[in-house]
Amino acid sequence: MSTDDQKRAVGYAAADLVSSGMVVGLGTGSTAAWFVRALGERKLDIRAVPTSEATAALARELEIALVELDAVDAIDLTVDGADEIGPGLSLIKGGGAALLREKLVWEASRRCVAIADAAKRVKTLGAFPLPIEVVAFGHAGTAKRLCDALTECDIGAAPRLRMKDGAPVRTDGGNLIYDAACGAIPDPALLAATLKSVTGVVDHGLFLDLADEALIAAPGGVEHVLP
Structure with a gap:
């Protein structure tokens, strides 16, 4: 098929x-x-x-x-x-x-x-870039904090702002999306909790x-x- x-x-x-x-x-x-x-x-x-x-x-x-x-x-x-x-x-x-x-x-x-x-x-989550929803205000600073959070979880990914047609993608709620190309996520539960603790993060794509x-x-x- x-x-x-x-x-x-x-x-x-x-x-x-x-x-x-x-x-x-x-x-x-x-x-x-x-x-x-x-x-x-x-x-x-x-x-x-x-x-x-x-x-x-x-x-x-x-x-x-x-x-x-x-x-x-x-x-x-x-x-x-x-x-x-x-x-x-x-x-x-x-x-x-x-x-x-x-x-x-x-x-x-x-x-x-x-x-x-x-x-x-x-077999392991992470090949698909992990979406992270953030508030638009101060999002560049949030992205820096996300880098630190990912490093804490032994993930060397730099989140990238999702763009479409030359402009940032907006969610239905008006927020922005950063995508983190993790490659592999060794501990999804740890990463989920760590990302939620970052100021400016609304939620993440780990379910x-x-x-x-x-x-x-x-x-x-x-x-x-x-x-």
Whole structure:
């Protein structure tokens, strides 16, 4: 299967987990978009919480009823893509610059399912540059503190401001994204805690102990993976 066919397969498989009456978290990115399209085809009686303006626009186009996160007590199921899936379903997310809203929705969910093509499965996190969301004010100073934090964790990466069309990428919340090409992350939990302690950091793309299961494309179809 091509990469796009793999994304479609896991997106449609994840849609089978949804039933009428549920509150569903809608992830962001090319793989999550297949899940949203599959939901649109099924015409279920659900309410959905989008993790980005792009996902919200797609859901509206497909006539999926949307609701604000603050309007629900909990989300029954969230399905979202991942940039890397490591041991124990540790994840790197944030390639779509929606990591903060994604993490808020994941934290509010009873069940979280990561979906991905086969190439996203890795033995060690870090080959995909780790996204770190920072406030725009004083971001150059924050970047220097991030370098120190990475060094503390034995990672020699220099975070780079994410740019597009000659301008810094802005999240839906107006923040900036720095990407750290870690190469390998020896201790994801230590790095996660260290990054969160840096003044100016809003959040990071390490999703640890959040995924309950994953659907990953495999030669025989779709593999169901548990932590």
